[in-house]
Amino acid sequence: MGMTFAQKILAAKAGLDSIDVGQIVEIEPDICLSHDNTAAIAKTFAKIGVSRVKDPDKFVIVLDHTVPASQEKYALNHKEIREFVKINGIRRFYDVGMGICHQVLPEKGFALPGRLILGSDSHTTTYGAFGAFSAGIGRSEMAVLYATSRIWLKTPESFQIVVHGHLTDPVSAKDLILHIIGTIGADGALYKSVEYSGEAVEVMSIASRMVLCNMAIEMGAKNGYCAPDDKTTAFLADRAEGEYTTVFPDDDAEYEQVMEFDASALGPQVARPHTVDNVSPVEDVAGKPIQQALLGTCTNGRMEDLRVAAKILEGRKVANGVRLLVLPASQEILLEALKEGVIDTLVKAGGLLLNPGCGPCLGAHQGVMAPGEATISTANRNFKGRMGSRDAEIYLGSPATVAASAVTGVITDPREFF
Amino acid sequence: MNKGRVWKYGDDVNTDVIFPGKYTYQPMEPAEMAEHALEDLDPDFAKAVQPGDIIVAGKNFGCGSSREQAATCLKAAGVAAIIAPSFSRIFFRNAINSGLPVIELAEGTDAIQTGDQVGIDFADGVVEHDGKTYGFPPLPPEVLAILEDGGLIPHVKKLLAASA
Numbered sequence: 001m002g003m004t005f006a007q008k009i010l011a012a013k014a015g016l017d018s019i020d021v022g023q024i025v026e027i028e029p030d031i032c033l034s035h036d037n038t039a040a041i042a043k044t045f046a047k048i049g050v051s052r053v054k055d056p057d058k059f060v061i062v063l064d065h066t067v068p069a070s071q072e073k074y075a076l077n078h079k080e081i082r083e084f085v086k087i088n089g090i091r092r093f094y095d096v097g098m099g100i101c102h103q104v105l106p107e108k109g110f111a112l113p114g115r116l117i118l119g120s121d122s123h124t125t126t127y128g129a130f131g132a133f134s135a136g137i138g139r140s141e142m143a144v145l146y147a148t149s150r151i152w153l154k155t156p157e158s159f160q161i162v163v164h165g166h167l168t169d170p171v172s173a174k175d176l177i178l179h180i181i182g183t184i185g186a187d188g189a190l191y192k193s194v195e196y197s198g199e200a201v202e203v204m205s206i207a208s209r210m211v212l213c214n215m216a217i218e219m220g221a222k223n224g225y226c227a228p229d230d231k232t233t234a235f236l237a238d239r240a241e242g243e244y245t246t247v248f249p250d251d252d253a254e255y256e257q258v259m260e261f262d263a264s265a266l267g268p269q270v271a272r273p274h275t276v277d278n279v280s281p282v283e284d285v286a287g288k289p290i291q292q293a294l295l296g297t298c299t300n301g302r303m304e305d306l307r308v309a310a311k312i313l314e315g316r317k318v319a320n321g322v323r324l325l326v327l328p329a330s331q332e333i334l335l336e337a338l339k340e341g342v343i344d345t346l347v348k349a350g351g352l353l354l355n356p357g358c359g360p361c362l363g364a365h366q367g368v369m370a371p372g373e374a375t376i377s378t379a380n381r382n383f384k385g386r387m388g389s390r391d392a393e394i395y396l397g398s399p400a401t402v403a404a405s406a407v408t409g410v411i412t413d414p415r416e417f418f
Numbered sequence: 419m420n421k422g423r424v425w426k427y428g429d430d431v432n433t434d435v436i437f438p439g440k441y442t443y444q445p446m447e448p449a450e451m452a453e454h455a456l457e458d459l460d461p462d463f464a465k466a467v468q469p470g471d472i473i474v475a476g477k478n479f480g481c482g483s484s485r486e487q488a489a490t491c492l493k494a495a496g497v498a499a500i501i502a503p504s505f506s507r508i509f510f511r512n513a514i515n516s517g518l519p520v521i522e523l524a525e526g527t528d529a530i531q532t533g534d535q536v537g538i539d540f541a542d543g544v545v546e547h548d549g550k551t552y553g554f555p556p557l558p559p560e561v562l563a564i565l566e567d568g569g570l571i572p573h574v575k576k577l578l579a580a581s582a
């Protein structure tokens with residue numbers, strides 16, 4: 001019997017020929033990620049009684065969640081992290097301004113095929129877009145990894161999500177993943193390893209595959225996976241931090257479920273408050289007034305996202321009474337967007353450019369909402385209270401839908417602009 | 419048998435309503451975290467919760483963020499256990515690692531209401547409510563060992579001391 005991607009990679013890491021679903025293994029991850037939560041992790045680490053991080057080169061730390069510090073508490077948090085990094089000789093440290101961890105890690109060449117990556121952030125699933133096995137863990141577990149470099153993992157069952165056909169512009173990977181989550185539910189893939197395949201995924205850009213894997217967690221998945229190909233190799237060509245070996249599922253692997261979707265008939269989708277699986281076609285929510293539009297985050301802050309928004313906003317203006325926040329996911333993207341004139345277009349249209357980072361996505365600073373307000377956002381979560389007031393609403397959509405809605409001031413079908 | 423008073427919630431209780439993101443990057447001790455427990459879901463909870471109380475919820479409890487405070491704040495608030503048909507993966511790990519028992523109970527949770535008394539027998543894997551009993555699967559030994567040591571950090575400390 002063949003093995004799924006999850007079985008193959010966990011078996012390899014555990015030094016086993018084969019592995020059963022449900023089997024618990026103790027492994028050593030290749031790369032571990034933490035961000036602004038590193039100070040708290042460092043405090044837990046201190047309780048273990050091990051004086052130094054065992055293998056500092058395993059750890060990548062990116063300051064992105066509350067950057068630059070908007071309060072003294074955050075500033076202190078960042079200061080403690082810088083000290084921890086220095087004391088422990090952690091070289092792979094990216095200070096404020098480099099971007100969101102899930103963008104910086106691939107850009108710096110750490111998200112590689114066949115790598116096992118764990119992060120104390122739930123959207124660590126993003127690196128599956130490169131054929132890595134990547135999953136979120138908690139802070140105590142990261143502290144233990146500092147001390148021992150080892151952790152236990154259970155081998156998950158796998159789902160195969162096959163997407164036939166092609167998406168039609170401006171329908172994007174975001175609409176597709178919202179549709180998938182809306183169909184199978186917020187717990188539809190609970191604890192599963194989700195392998196995306198099919199024609200639509202094969203033709204997809206790396207950035208779009210990152211959207212699919214980023215949001216795998218929103219249906220409860222342990223990890224997401226797209227088979228690495230020429231596009232992966234091209235992306236990694238000048239970036240890869242070391243050698244890598246691609247890992248593919250066997251043809252006769254056993255899946256708990258195979259689910260098929262058709263991309264060709266799909267239109268823009270929107271997740272309504274307050275759960276990500278509360279999804280409907282944009283037509284059903286069109287006309288809903290918004291006060292804020294957010295373009296960015298680890299889900300949709302990349303060049304293709306900014307470009308499609310700029311295409312819609314070119315020569316137009318953001319509606320009166322709407323705040324359009326623009327957050328490129330990284331410094332690299334900001335520079336490219338500046339060079340291409342995309343930022344110029346977005347700002348001339350009335351967009352407010354914020355620094356690369358998480359921005360208001362987690363509700364800690366920069367552009368949170370007052371009671372009674374609504375935001376249409378390209379982020380991955382619309383939970384109650386996540387972006388400011390618990391009496392505010394978050395709608396999730398694609399960059400095109402966010403841009404179109406920013407122009408009209410109400411949730412709008414972006415196809416009207418194409 | 420451990421007995422406790424129930425707080426009942428629905429499906430998909432997410433980490434943002436358990437412990438809001440705005441507090442996530444502020445240094446905080448567990449006792450202070452407990453004051454914000456379930457703040458955006460049930461503002462009465464943190465004021466009225468008693469040590470030994472039990473949370474019973476619907477499917478996919480703890481979905482969303484990896485923030486461990488979602489488990490730590492409930493543990494610090496005195497919650498003795500959480501019972502739900504399913505848990506999000508990271509929350510499940512965080513709860514065990516915080517020394518907070520999580521029980522996956524396939525049936526019986528629908529009938530349980532806020533204020534009810536529920537009994538839990540961890541050794542036999544049984545939940546008792548209103549004269550009825552429901553079995554739950556035991557945790558794997560690797561995981562049980564963490565819980566028995568009071569969480570991941572004391573567990574690892576013990577292992578490191580034993581190997582030193």
Ligand code: SF4
Pocket residue numbers: 065100101102121123297298299357358361362379380
């Ligand atoms: S952009 Fe939002 S979802 Fe992504 S890592 Fe930052 S806070 Fe989390």
